Amino acid sequence: xxxxxxxxxxxxxxxxxxxxxxxxxxxxxxxxxxxxxxxxxxxxxxxxxxxxxxxxxxxxxxxxxxxxxxxxxxxxxxxxxxxxxxxxxxxxxxxxxxxxxxxxxxxxxxxxxxxxxxxxxxxxxxxxxxxxxxxxxxxxxxxxxxxxxxxxxxxxxxxxxxxxxxxxxxxxxxxxxxxxxxxxxxxxxxxxxxxxxxxxxxxxxxxxxxxxxxxxxxxxxxxxxxxxxxxxxxxxxxxxxxxxxxxxxxxxxxxxxxxxxxxxxx
Amino acid sequence: xxxxxxxxxxxxxxxxxxxxxxxxxxxxxxxxxxxxxxxxxxxxxxxxxxxxxxxxxxxxxxxxxxxxxxxxxxxxxxxxxxxxxxxxxxxxxxxxxxxxxxxxxxxxxxxxxxxxxxxxxxxxxxxxxxxxxxxxxxxxxxxxxxxxxxxxxxxxxxxxx
Numbered sequence: 001x002x003x004x005x006x007x008x009x010x011x012x013x014x015x016x017x018x019x020x021x022x023x024x025x026x027x028x029x030x031x032x033x034x035x036x037x038x039x040x041x042x043x044x045x046x047x048x049x050x051x052x053x054x055x056x057x058x059x060x061x062x063x064x065x066x067x068x069x070x071x072x073x074x075x076x077x078x079x080x081x082x083x084x085x086x087x088x089x090x091x092x093x094x095x096x097x098x099x100x101x102x103x104x105x106x107x108x109x110x111x112x113x114x115x116x117x118x119x120x121x122x123x124x125x126x127x128x129x130x131x132x133x134x135x136x137x138x139x140x141x142x143x144x145x146x147x148x149x150x151x152x153x154x155x156x157x158x159x160x161x162x163x164x165x166x167x168x169x170x171x172x173x174x175x176x177x178x179x180x181x182x183x184x185x186x187x188x189x190x191x192x193x194x195x196x197x198x199x200x201x202x203x204x205x206x207x208x209x210x211x212x213x214x215x216x217x218x219x220x221x222x223x224x225x226x227x228x229x230x231x232x233x234x235x236x237x238x239x240x241x242x243x244x245x246x247x248x249x250x251x252x253x254x255x256x257x258x259x260x261x262x263x264x265x266x
Numbered sequence: 267x268x269x270x271x272x273x274x275x276x277x278x279x280x281x282x283x284x285x286x287x288x289x290x291x292x293x294x295x296x297x298x299x300x301x302x303x304x305x306x307x308x309x310x311x312x313x314x315x316x317x318x319x320x321x322x323x324x325x326x327x328x329x330x331x332x333x334x335x336x337x338x339x340x341x342x343x344x345x346x347x348x349x350x351x352x353x354x355x356x357x358x359x360x361x362x363x364x365x366x367x368x369x370x371x372x373x374x375x376x377x378x379x380x381x382x383x384x385x386x387x388x389x390x391x392x393x394x395x396x397x398x399x400x401x402x403x404x405x406x407x408x409x410x411x412x413x414x415x416x417x418x419x420x421x422x423x424x425x426x427x
Contacts, residue, residue: 101378
């Protein structure tokens with residue numbers, strides 16, 4: 001790792017001010033992605049600004065039809081939160097599938113979506129549930145937040161403070177886990193909103209990162225059941241292909257994971 | 267350079283380190299606590315697992331500064347004098363050490379698993395929960411046996427307290 005200067009912010013305002021004073025700062029939450037990248041010398045921030053101890057950024061709350069997860073809440077706390085399990089069990093289940101137990105104690109939802117890894121789990125939940133990303137400056141709908149591989153709508157120095165999820169009528173998430181990295185080879189989140197809209201998002205599949213799957217949405221809108229997806233065909237063009245799986249394989253996984261997710265959602 | 271103040275195995279310490287120092291480097295190179303191992307150095311193998319404020323974390327994927335103010339327990343801090351921690355004793359009795367390289371991380375993760383699950387542990391759960399710890403002897407069988415054995419012992423020990 002190259003030299004860097006570590007700062008621990010005690011408030012969002014302090015973190016913003018520290019960022020403004022640094023030449024090339026990065027925000028650090030759980031560090032489960034940023035630190036490995038820095039160790040490989042693929043990133044060399046002049047300063048790292050630790051957000052993980054800012055109390056306002058930690059916690060899970062439900063109010064009316066909205067579940068809010070604050071940005072620095074570790075995956076373990078989401079997976080085991082009674083509030084999250086009651087409001088959106090599929091979301092708590094998704095959190096329980098990220099990485100391994102030690103990674104889940106440290107990794108955070110804010111870090112996951114700010115990084116926007118094409119195979120990360122949370123982006124699929126945000127997109128399928130129609131979540132809203134709250135930052136220190138504004139609210140960004142999930143549809144406008146994810147901008148392609150490792151790219152988001154966040155501006156330089158903008159800090160995610162929370163993610164708000166509308167509680168759906170039904171939701172499910174299933175993924176084919178890569179056995180070594182535990183990232184999603186492909187994962188699909190399906191949701192039926194309380195107004196009857198169907199939203200489906202796949203992660204780990206597209207070359208452009210998380211994506212909606214309109215063909216499956218249409219099939220499920222007509223008939224919410226795993227068999228409704230039988231006749232859907234997902235084109236392989238634009239999907240990821242690597243040593244772990246071809247684009248055709250991933251295209252099939254989108255379908256199969258969606259079917260399993262619908263079955264899990266009930 | 268920064269001064270990192272933390273509690274390690276019950277003892278307050280203050281260490282001057284470069285800001286890029288990892289927690290595992292602080293433990294091994296500055297405090298000479300070499301029981302915590304570095305295996306893959308990419309947060310996959312779990313040889314470096316220690317407890318921070320009671321939670322099992324990978325110390326190769328944390329800056330020392332992130333642990334400032336925290337309480338760290340390493341493999342050196344779990345026995346009571348000459349009396350092994352029940353998890354250590356169970357690893358010895360069940361031949362769960364094998365080459366021994368992954369053992370410190372296995373034991374620290376396993377204690378965390380038992381603490382989270384209490385008496386609800388079964389073999390499938392142990393195997394799933396140990397997915398962040400890799401044994402290159404590939405002899406998970408005795409490790410799983412040791413964790414299940416220790417879960418029983420820790421329950422008895424807890425009831426006696």
